[in-house]
Amino acid sequence: MQLQQGDAQAFKKLVDEWQDMVYNTALGIVQNADDADDITQDVFIQVYQSVSSFKGESKFSTWLYRIVITKSLDHLKKKKRKKRFGFMQSLFGNNSDEEIHPEEFNHPGVLMENKESAAALFKALQQLPDKQRIAFTLHRLEAQRHQDIAAVMELSVTAVESLIARAKGNLRQILKDYYEKNVA
Amino acid sequence: MNKNEQINKLVDEALSSLDGAERATPKPYLFTRLNARMQNEPDNSWDAVLKFISRPAIALAGLCLVITINAMVVSSNYSGQTTTTADEQYVSADEYNTSVAVLSDIENIEP
Numbered sequence: 001m002q003l004q005q006g007d008a009q010a011f012k013k014l015v016d017e018w019q020d021m022v023y024n025t026a027l028g029i030v031q032n033a034d035d036a037d038d039i040t041q042d043v044f045i046q047v048y049q050s051v052s053s054f055k056g057e058s059k060f061s062t063w064l065y066r067i068v069i070t071k072s073l074d075h076l077k078k079k080k081r082k083k084r085f086g087f088m089q090s091l092f093g094n095n096s097d098e099e100i101h102p103e104e105f106n107h108p109g110v111l112m113e114n115k116e117s118a119a120a121l122f123k124a125l126q127q128l129p130d131k132q133r134i135a136f137t138l139h140r141l142e143a144q145r146h147q148d149i150a151a152v153m154e155l156s157v158t159a160v161e162s163l164i165a166r167a168k169g170n171l172r173q174i175l176k177d178y179y180e181k182n183v184a
Numbered sequence: 185m186n187k188n189e190q191i192n193k194l195v196d197e198a199l200s201s202l203d204g205a206e207r208a209t210p211k212p213y214l215f216t217r218l219n220a221r222m223q224n225e226p227d228n229s230w231d232a233v234l235k236f237i238s239r240p241a242i243a244l245a246g247l248c249l250v251i252t253i254n255a256m257v258v259s260s261n262y263s264g265q266t267t268t269t270a271d272e273q274y275v276s277a278d279e280y281n282t283s284v285a286v287l288s289d290i291e292n293i294e295p
Contacts, residue, residue, distance in 0.1 A: 012215050015214060015215045015218065016215065019209075019210055019214050020207045020208075020209050020210070021207070023207075023208060023209065023210040024207040024208045024209075027208050033208075036208075036210070037210055037211055037214075040210050040214065041214070041217065041218050041221055044218055045218070045221070045222060045225075048222070107202075107205065107208060108208045108209075109205045109206035109207055109208045110201065110202065110205045111204050111205065114197075114201040114202075114203075114204075114205075117194070117197045117198040117200075117201035118198070118201035118202060118205075120194075120198045120201075121198045121199065121201050121202070124198070140202045141202060141205065142207075168199065171198075171199060172195055172199065175194070175195045175198050175199070176191060176192075176195055179191045179194045179195060180191060183187065183190060183191060183194065
């Protein structure tokens with residue numbers, strides 16, 4: 001592979017080819033455009049630095065998805081830690097309301113007529129356990145097949161199907177509760 | 185339409201709201217920004233080392249190791265003190281003449 005020999009042109013080609021997939025996945029998980037942009041850069045830097053460790057045992061896209069997901073989940077963990085710290089600060093008088101109550105997320109790729117419903121869905125997604133959220137995001141936002149999701153998450157196809165079914169069930173319940181409170 | 189039906193309709197709409205969604209694209213000139221960042225970032229291997237050490241599992245394992253070594257050192261010292269044999273005690277008593285209890289005894293030693 002040319003990239004493994006440090007070819008800059010090959011790296012540019014790789015970035016051009018995969019940037020939308022990396023960014024869209026990160027955006028679906030972290031639900032913030034600036035954060036997703038940072039994660040996209042982090043992912044490609046890691047790819048450049050560790051491409052020699054890619055042995056080709058799995059598909060390149062599988063390897064790349066794993067990096068994106070790991071980076072995105074790490075980012076969310078860091079953000080949660082910061083939020084807790086921000087909350088502590090707010091108790092002592094520092095104003096950090098913006099960080100504690102983030103704005104509604106609107107995915108730029110969603111059709112205009114679905115924007116409002118999608119915002120409710122993304123809000124509900126935040127409450128799902130990580131595995132369910134990842135499986136659902138890859139399936140619905142990245143249109144990945146169950147077999148491919150299973151390869152990325154290192155699970156069986158049955159386990160992925162079960163994760164997606166549970167995610168849908170949980171989302172239905174969360175959305176129901178949400179609309180019961182918000183529909184007059 | 186009653187409230188329940190209305191809510192179920194909204195839930196179904198939300199669950200199918202990603203149908204036909206397109207991939208989001210990053211801001212333009214990603215490669216240029218990426219290149220600039222890679223050139224500006226120094227190759228700080230110390231950061232990698234510190235990052236590795238500060239992992240909870242590694243830090244905890246290190247702490248356990250230090251505590252274990254400390255415990256071993258303390259216990260070996262303690263057991264070393266208590267295993268002094270009677271012979272050793274006799275030799276030191278003889279060497280330092282600890283059998284002589286008071287100064288007057290030394291002065292009045294009989295020839």
